Amino acid sequence: MTGATSGFGNITVQHLAEVANARVIVGARGENRTLPSGVEVIPVDLASLTSVREFVNAVIKAIGTNKIDILILNAGLHGSPAEDKSEDGYGLTFAVNHLSHYLISRLLLPYMSDNSRMVITSSNMHNPPFKVLAPKRLELDEWSHPTAGGNGTGVRSYIASKLCNLMTALYLSRLKEVKEQNVHIIAFNPGLTGSVVGRDASKLQKAIVKIITGTIFPILSLFKPEFKKNKAEHSGKMLADVALGNIVPPAGKIYVSLVRGIPTYPDPSELASNIELQGKLWEKSAEMVGLKR
Numbered sequence: 001m002t003g004a005t006s007g008f009g010n011i012t013v014q015h016l017a018e019v020a021n022a023r024v025i026v027g028a029r030g031e032n033r034t035l036p037s038g039v040e041v042i043p044v045d046l047a048s049l050t051s052v053r054e055f056v057n058a059v060i061k062a063i064g065t066n067k068i069d070i071l072i073l074n075a076g077l078h079g080s081p082a083e084d085k086s087e088d089g090y091g092l093t094f095a096v097n098h099l100s101h102y103l104i105s106r107l108l109l110p111y112m113s114d115n116s117r118m119v120i121t122s123s124n125m126h127n128p129p130f131k132v133l134a135p136k137r138l139e140l141d142e143w144s145h146p147t148a149g150g151n152g153t154g155v156r157s158y159i160a161s162k163l164c165n166l167m168t169a170l171y172l173s174r175l176k177e178v179k180e181q182n183v184h185i186i187a188f189n190p191g192l193t194g195s196v197v198g199r200d201a202s203k204l205q206k207a208i209v210k211i212i213t214g215t216i217f218p219i220l221s222l223f224k225p226e227f228k229k230n231k232a233e234h235s236g237k238m239l240a241d242v243a244l245g246n247i248v249p250p251a252g253k254i255y256v257s258l259v260r261g262i263p264t265y266p267d268p269s270e271l272a273s274n275i276e277l278q279g280k281l282w283e284k285s286a287e288m289v290g291l292k293r
């Protein structure tokens, strides 16, 4: 699992660690992480494709002849300015949220067990009815190499990356090898959760968002359920339930979206559902991470 050291992912990993005989491996950067005892940590900095490859190789070595039953790709930045770049020179949010997880999903797919689950955290913000800033078209050049004030910066970089997470999940779900291996691909939207902005936000951003989410959002949520905030404990438990197979999307659906904390199965946006554009994202992402299609 990535994104287990903070936010609702930190709750999810606690539930996973409680499963009898489960071996839980977390990919995390830095030191002093609060993780349940028994959880193994393999270092990864998702802002570096070299680090991601080293992480994947270490996971493969660690599992030996065993297979992976659950892969959760949950880490995420909540947006970054144009000047913030990954080690490989891509827009930081696009690289951390999308490219690194794209690469992990592809490299670890052959190591998934029969009837396993791969969960990628997306967001309902990818969808224009929920977020006016949601992309209306695929702008991969801008998202991968953001320009100052462009659509690959700030909150728009975040929303674009969450769209890419969802499109990747949809593309993955149709792959021949995914069907043959019986891997269940799921995209998860936790809805507004916890502090909403994420721990990487500045103090000013956090203060502004706290005021807005504490005053305007509760009123808006009376009419628009997407403004109802979930507690990290709840979204974290829901993500664990999705990963453990306690919450199962109906046949033909892969997108689980919490609305007022309850799992729903809406259609992804028109753009996210565009099969041709999913293929374009897949191929361009392969080029960017140095994989064959």
Ligand SMILES: NC(=O)c1ccc[n+]([C@@H]2O[C@H](COP(=O)([O-])OP(=O)(O)OC[C@H]3O[C@@H](n4cnc5c(N)ncnc54)[C@H](OP(=O)(O)O)[C@@H]3O)[C@@H](O)[C@H]2O)c1
Binding pocket: 002, 003, 004, 005, 006, 007, 008, 009, 027, 028, 029, 030, 044, 045, 046, 047, 074, 075, 076, 077, 078, 096, 121, 122, 123, 124, 162, 189, 190, 191, 192, 193, 194, 195, 196, 197, 198, 199, 200
């Ligand atoms: N909160 C919401 O309202 C909301 C709504 C929709 C979707 N989401 C999505 O849900 C997921 C979790 O959100 P959250 O609010 O719980 O986030 P969060 O508290 O900010 O946690 C983000 C996680 O990502 C990890 N991470 C960030 N950059 C990394 C890097 N370069 N290398 C390795 N790990 C890195 C962090 O690790 P460190 O501990 O090292 O920082 C942390 O574990 C994200 O994908 C987010 O986009 C959140």
